[in-house]
Amino acid sequence: MGFLDIKQATKSYGAVKVLHETDISVEEGEFLVLVGPSGCGKSTLLNMIAGLEDVTSGDIAIKGRSMLGVKPADRNIAMVFQSYALYPNMTVRGNISFGMEMHGLAKPEREKKIEAVAELLQITQLLDRKPGQLSGGQRQRVAMGRALTRDPDVFLFDEPLSNLDAKLRVDMRTEIKKLHHKLGTTIVYVTHDQIEALTLSTRIAVMYGGHVQQLGTPKEVYDNPANMFVAGFMGSPSMNLFPAKVAQANGAPAAEVTLRNGETALLPFAGGSMAGHDGRDIILGIRPEAITDRDGADRNSNAVHMIEATVELTEPAGSDTFVVTHMGGRDITGRFRADVQVEAGDRFPFAINMEKAVVFDPETEARVA
Amino acid sequence: MATAPTSRFITAGTGDPTQPRAKGPRLSAHLPRVILYALLTLFCIYYLLPLYVMVANSLKPLSEITAGGMMALPDAWTLAPWQSAWSTAQIGVEATGLRPYFINSLVMVIPAVAISTILGALNGYVLTKWHFRGATLIFGLLLFGCFIPFQMVLIPMARMLGLMGLSGTVPGLIFVHLVYGIGFSTLYFRNYYAAFPTELVRAAQIDGAGFFRIFWRILLPSSGPIAVVCIIWQFTNIWNDFLFGASFADFDSQPMTVALNNLVNSSTGVKEYNVHFAGALMAAAPTLLVYIVAGRFFVRGLMAGSVKG
Numbered sequence: 316m317g318f319l320d321i322k323q324a325t326k327s328y329g330a331v332k333v334l335h336e337t338d339i340s341v342e343e344g345e346f347l348v349l350v351g352p353s354g355c356g357k358s359t360l361l362n363m364i365a366g367l368e369d370v371t372s373g374d375i376a377i378k379g380r381s382m383l384g385v386k387p388a389d390r391n392i393a394m395v396f397q398s399y400a401l402y403p404n405m406t407v408r409g410n411i412s413f414g415m416e417m418h419g420l421a422k423p424e425r426e427k428k429i430e431a432v433a434e435l436l437q438i439t440q441l442l443d444r445k446p447g448q449l450s451g452g453q454r455q456r457v458a459m460g461r462a463l464t465r466d467p468d469v470f471l472f473d474e475p476l477s478n479l480d481a482k483l484r485v486d487m488r489t490e491i492k493k494l495h496h497k498l499g500t501t502i503v504y505v506t507h508d509q510i511e512a513l514t515l516s517t518r519i520a521v522m523y524g525g526h527v528q529q530l531g532t533p534k535e536v537y538d539n540p541a542n543m544f545v546a547g548f549m550g551s552p553s554m555n556l557f558p559a560k561v562a563q564a565n566g567a568p569a570a571e572v573t574l575r576n577g578e579t580a581l582l583p584f585a586g587g588s589m590a591g592h593d594g595r596d597i598i599l600g601i602r603p604e605a606i607t608d609r610d611g612a613d614r615n616s617n618a619v620h621m622i623e624a625t626v627e628l629t630e631p632a633g634s635d636t637f638v639v640t641h642m643g644g645r646d647i648t649g650r651f652r653a654d655v656q657v658e659a660g661d662r663f664p665f666a667i668n669m670e671k672a673v674v675f676d677p678e679t680e681a682r683v684a
Numbered sequence: 685m686a687t688a689p690t691s692r693f694i695t696a697g698t699g700d701p702t703q704p705r706a707k708g709p710r711l712s713a714h715l716p717r718v719i720l721y722a723l724l725t726l727f728c729i730y731y732l733l734p735l736y737v738m739v740a741n742s743l744k745p746l747s748e749i750t751a752g753g754m755m756a757l758p759d760a761w762t763l764a765p766w767q768s769a770w771s772t773a774q775i776g777v778e779a780t781g782l783r784p785y786f787i788n789s790l791v792m793v794i795p796a797v798a799i800s801t802i803l804g805a806l807n808g809y810v811l812t813k814w815h816f817r818g819a820t821l822i823f824g825l826l827l828f829g830c831f832i833p834f835q836m837v838l839i840p841m842a843r844m845l846g847l848m849g850l851s852g853t854v855p856g857l858i859f860v861h862l863v864y865g866i867g868f869s870t871l872y873f874r875n876y877y878a879a880f881p882t883e884l885v886r887a888a889q890i891d892g893a894g895f896f897r898i899f900w901r902i903l904l905p906s907s908g909p910i911a912v913v914c915i916i917w918q919f920t921n922i923w924n925d926f927l928f929g930a931s932f933a934d935f936d937s938q939p940m941t942v943a944l945n946n947l948v949n950s951s952t953g954v955k956e957y958n959v960h961f962a963g964a965l966m967a968a969a970p971t972l973l974v975y976i977v978a979g980r981f982f983v984r985g986l987m988a989g990s991v992k993g
């Protein structure tokens with residue numbers, strides 16, 4: 316039993332089931348991120364934890380106590396909304412104070428907490444302004460300040476950074492992470508941004524179509540995606556997924572891939588996996604960083620294979636150059652060091668690290684190896 | 685209004701207005717505007733003329749009117765017609781002036797407007813922020829209620845008031861206006877609150893505020909503009925209503941509109957036009973006052989910047 320337990324929880328609106336049976340157990344102090352594309356049910360699940368939406372079936376428990384029928388205010392949670400949801404008619408002070416007032420805290424106590432929180436978030440000079448007079452980043456801080464005064468068991472964040480511009484988003488991301496280190500409070504955080512998920516979380520639940528596709532640490536989810544959806548969703552640029560066939564190379568199982576000119580190339584699987592699957596159609600998944608130039612390849616790997624292929628396109632991105640070629644009928648992106656001399660049209664040796672390759676079934680899209 | 689900056693911009697583009705060279709084109713550029721204002725002034729006079737006639741004639745002795753000087757300003761200014769209309773004129777069978785009926789109207793309109801506005805706001809809040817089964821149906825029925833012609837409900841309403849023991853009383857009139865007013869006030873507030881961010885309500889729920897607290901502390905303070913619209917609408921309708929007043933009131937509970945009618949019709953002998961004009965102005969004054977006073981509080985953009993940005 317964890318600190319926050321989601322047990323077989325579902326949500327239906329009428330006949331439409333938007334969240335299928337979900338089991339997640341969160342330990343105290345964890346930073347769980349629910350990530351997935353828009354409409355996958357992340358907010359719904361978060362609102363169910365908050366008590367803003369009823370649970371259709373199943374249970375949600377905090378500290379071992381079932382939350383069914385418990386009002387949001389009595390769950391000892393705090394929530395930061397995507398729109399910040401600051402009360403427009405109150406000052407920043409009023410906004411932060413409101414929750415404490417509703418919970419019956421005396422005025423001197425409230426003032427003390429407001430001062431402390433304002434100091435922590437560096438919004439002391441904004442306390443007497445109205446939300447309408449604040450910038451996006453400042454509103455974001457006030458919204459967090461309002462949540463912080465509660466000393467909650469669980470913090471809930473619903474896409475708190477998605478209304479900020481790119482630079483500020485990265486800064487606030489760091490601040491939220493620092494805050495978590497400092498306070499150690501359990502956090503459930505919703506985002507559609509996989510980079511936010513990877514950088515912030517201790518664990519990630521990748522959601523799609525009302526199902527949790529995979530639950531694991533950022534490394535697990537990134538290195539060992541459970542299915543093609545997770546593989547494609549996590550990581551940027553996303554994992555290369557292309558059709559191949561299992562064949563034999565010098566008596567060991569290998570992936571046979573077709574290049575642009577109809578030639579085929581053999582990529583032996585690392586560690587002899589996929590033995591006994593000769594002739595099977597598969598989807599091979601290789602991340603861009605595992606497809607690189609000869610000198611950029613991982614020296615500790617003994618499963619790096621070279622394939623000579625035509626460069627279709629290069630995309631210099633400052634620190635790296637992304638090089639696009641063609642395999643299995645798809646565009647394949649490799650990540651090269653920026654100083655590699657390569658141009659579109661070149662025949663070039665690509666170093667592919669098969670230790671990092673994953674295999675999916677083309678029908679079920681599930682992980683095979 | 686909206687075109688003013690544009691034309692100024694064009695003027696600025698043609699050169700420094702102090703230079704004589706620029707004068708020619710400027711005049712022709714302003715010609716459409718001059719015509720526009722001339723037309724508007726004409727319409728303005730057209731609409732204000734009746735008001736002028738009423739005010740002017742209510743301030744002169746009857747002899748000046750009967751002598752045929754309808755359009756002229758008074759020769760001998762007098763407040764006597766106003767005094768007469770207010771406290772001594774014959775209304776129906778009694779010579780009480782309009783004062784008691786003015787008070788009736790006030791006693792009727794203030795609670796009717798206040799209660800229908802508050803109930804409308806509550807309805808709008810519930811209909812938009814606390815989804816429940818049948819909400820759409822209920823709203824549909826309320827809306828339907830707005831469009832039932834007054835005449836259709838006269839007899840059933842008379843029966844209802846009789847059963848409730850409110851026939852011929854001011855509370856009875858208040859009740860009738862409430863029933864009719866709630867449909868409209870709900871419509872106003874529902875549409876206004878539909879655009880009010882639901883996340884604010886959710887945040888307040890998490891903060892521990894209950895149903896009424898959220899309404900009182902979060903929604904109502906942001907409802908200024910729509911409340912003003914609603915109050916102006918309800919006040920004008922209820923104050924000016926004649927049909928319900930004539931149908932459901934007794935002599936001692938008649939509203940101003942009915943009394944005014946009686947004033948005009950019950951004068952024996954000569955028609956005291958000056959007194960009638962004064963009475964009509966008294967009947968019109970409160971609605972005018974509401975427009976002037978409440979309109980000033982019609983401040984837009986209270987919600988600007990509460991969410992996003």
Ligand SMILES: Nc1ncnc2c1ncn2[C@@H]1O[C@H](COP(=O)(O)OP(=O)(O)O)[C@@H](O)[C@H]1O
Pocket residue numbers: 328333351352353354355356357358359360
């Ligand atoms: N009140 C509602 N009635 C019907 N369907 C809803 C309601 N709220 C959300 N949904 C549906 O539930 C699904 C999940 O929504 P949501 O949890 O908001 O997605 P997201 O992952 O983008 O936060 C969506 O398909 C949405 O259309």
Ligand SMILES: [Mg+2]
Pocket residue numbers: 357358359
């Ligand atoms: Mg969402």
